[in-house]
Amino acid sequence: MNVIRLLVVIGVACGLTTAPAAAQTAAPKPPAPKVSTATKEKAAEQNANPDAIVLADFQKRIDAYMAVHKDAKKDAPPLKETKNPGEIKAAQDALGVKIRAARTTAKQGDIMTPEIQNKFRRLMYPVVTSPAAQGTAGREVKKDIKEELKENTEERKEEGGKPVVLKVNATYPNDTPLPTTPPQVLMNLPKLPEQLEYRIIGKNLMIRDVEANIIVDFVPNAIQ
Amino acid sequence: MRRSILFVLMLLVLGVSSLVAQDLTLPMKNGSVKFAVIGDTGTGDKHQLAVAKQLAATRAKFPFEFVIMVGDNIYGGNSEKDYDKKFTLPYKPLLDAGIKFYAALGNHDDPSERYYKPFNMNGERYYTFKPANGVRFVALDSTYVDDKQLKWVDEQLGMSGSDWKIAFFHHPPYSSGETHGSDETLRTQLEPIFVKHGVNVVLTGHEHFYERIRPQKGIAYFITGSSAKLREGNITQTQLTAKGFDSGYTFMIVEISGDDMYYQTMTDTGKTVDSGTVHRVGKVEPTPNRTAQPVVATGGSNKKTPSKPLKQ
Numbered sequence: 001m002n003v004i005r006l007l008v009v010i011g012v013a014c015g016l017t018t019a020p021a022a023a024q025t026a027a028p029k030p031p032a033p034k035v036s037t038a039t040k041e042k043a044a045e046q047n048a049n050p051d052a053i054v055l056a057d058f059q060k061r062i063d064a065y066m067a068v069h070k071d072a073k074k075d076a077p078p079l080k081e082t083k084n085p086g087e088i089k090a091a092q093d094a095l096g097v098k099i100r101a102a103r104t105t106a107k108q109g110d111i112m113t114p115e116i117q118n119k120f121r122r123l124m125y126p127v128v129t130s131p132a133a134q135g136t137a138g139r140e141v142k143k144d145i146k147e148e149l150k151e152n153t154e155e156r157k158e159e160g161g162k163p164v165v166l167k168v169n170a171t172y173p174n175d176t177p178l179p180t181t182p183p184q185v186l187m188n189l190p191k192l193p194e195q196l197e198y199r200i201i202g203k204n205l206m207i208r209d210v211e212a213n214i215i216v217d218f219v220p221n222a223i224q
Numbered sequence: 225m226r227r228s229i230l231f232v233l234m235l236l237v238l239g240v241s242s243l244v245a246q247d248l249t250l251p252m253k254n255g256s257v258k259f260a261v262i263g264d265t266g267t268g269d270k271h272q273l274a275v276a277k278q279l280a281a282t283r284a285k286f287p288f289e290f291v292i293m294v295g296d297n298i299y300g301g302n303s304e305k306d307y308d309k310k311f312t313l314p315y316k317p318l319l320d321a322g323i324k325f326y327a328a329l330g331n332h333d334d335p336s337e338r339y340y341k342p343f344n345m346n347g348e349r350y351y352t353f354k355p356a357n358g359v360r361f362v363a364l365d366s367t368y369v370d371d372k373q374l375k376w377v378d379e380q381l382g383m384s385g386s387d388w389k390i391a392f393f394h395h396p397p398y399s400s401g402e403t404h405g406s407d408e409t410l411r412t413q414l415e416p417i418f419v420k421h422g423v424n425v426v427l428t429g430h431e432h433f434y435e436r437i438r439p440q441k442g443i444a445y446f447i448t449g450s451s452a453k454l455r456e457g458n459i460t461q462t463q464l465t466a467k468g469f470d471s472g473y474t475f476m477i478v479e480i481s482g483d484d485m486y487y488q489t490m491t492d493t494g495k496t497v498d499s500g501t502v503h504r505v506g507k508v509e510p511t512p513n514r515t516a517q518p519v520v521a522t523g524g525s526n527k528k529t530p531s532k533p534l535k536q
Contacts, residue, residue, distance in 0.1 A: 079339055213336070
């Protein structure tokens with residue numbers, strides 16, 4: 001009987017202590033790592049961390065894109081300082097055409113594979129999604145991103161610009177403001193070559209080719 | 225017929241008088257560095273043209289040597305026609321007079337603007353220049369502040385010695401704007417570097433009004449984002465504002481001489497809405513957290529005087 005009473009007391013106590021914790025879990029949980037069997041095997045073979053293998057794979061894919069970019073640039077008019085803005089636009093457009101031609105079959109996920117997407121969501125989670133305590137950078141960044149999105153939509157409407165349709169190889173609309181990427185987000189993500197940049201579009205993270213003004217790939221729902 | 229001629233003459237007199245109505249408060253000292261500041265300009269509409277016209281008229285009295293553009297230089301499309309309509313034509317008298325423009329990128333700007341020679345960005349998103357001995361400007365790309373840029377600005381400012389250090393970029397770290405407000409994440413990144421190296425003045429835009437912020441950690445902050453666009457009544461009541469003006473289109477003219485920076489903010493009709501001095505306090509010994517001297521802003525009216533009631 002005493003044992004039963006003791007179990008009841010412990011049960012009630014556990015219930016009381018876990019109740020607030022349960023309330024806190026209303027915020028999205030950190031994404032669970034999703035690593036393919038092939039990556040796990042490779043990691044075991046190389047005695048490496050599976051995440052390091054995923055990031056190395058990302059780097060390899062970015063390098064492959066940059067090889068295409070550099071190759072396309074050889075035959076495109078150079079982007080250089082000029083008094084003639086027509087030359088800048090022509091150089092940008094010509095480079096975009098050549099990159100598209102070299103990647104006609106490119107699609108979402110070619111660079112940002114599912115396991116790379118998962119890694120990126122995990123890298124961004126502490127800054128943009130985690131239930132950060134009041135007054136911390138995470139909370140401010142989330143607030144800023146939300147406000148930025150709202151402002152951008154309002155400004156785009158004011159300007160009569162088109163909404164951004166995320167599509168690999170598509171041109172980023174010239175008449176749409178570029179959303180600011182919070183420095184804290186950039187610091188958590190792998191570095192890109194200077195010809196590429198990260199931008200947050202809605203809840204998605206886009207990689208944009210700055211010189212060709214095209215969408216290279218994106219992570220859907222990078223912010224949960 | 226006579227009435228028509230009289231009417232046209234009256235219009236001409238009024239037009240000319242509005243251009244010469246400027247009441248310059250700047251000291252016009254020999255050897256001083258003189259420049260103008262405009263922001264959020266690239267619309268190509270009548271408001272940009274009116275400010276540009278007043279800016280050119282002001283130069284007849286105050287011969288500034290260059291113009292700082294704090295971003296949103298070309299709104300919308302970026303074809304050759306857009307550059308003409310939104311930059312070359314409005315500022316033609318100044319460009320023809322050999323006045324240099326130095327641009328920073330705003331969130332509405334295509335980063336490829338850095339290749340446009342008249343913006344003097346040397347093909348870079350962020351850059352620095354010294355218009356004269358003792359004065360250094362640093363232009364930043366506040367829409368994409370990565371490690372590389374932060375390291376660069378830290379290094380450049382670290383090498384600036386006792387120069388006046390003026391940073392300009394688009395997003396304001398401090399603002400009383402209802403639409404945007406202070407960019408706190410940007411402030412977290414940049415302010416420690418500015419304080420460490422004794423940046424004196426920060427010029428920004430983004431908010432479509434004029435605001436002079438009370439000095440923050442020894443740095444004078446100005447927002448000049450109403451040189452073509454205006455958000456009337458957008459300044460909210462905060463403790464940040466030293467002077468706010470959200471009911472007209474504005475630009476700034478500035479003069480640096482010795483340890484003083486004189487500023488005057490004017491509207492497209494030549495009315496002065498703010499003026500004063502930023503005075504550099506005497507030399508302070510470098511410490512691990514500060515390598516140069518702080519500033520205090522003096523002069524000017526310490527109140528908000530927009531011509532319409534402020535939103536609470």
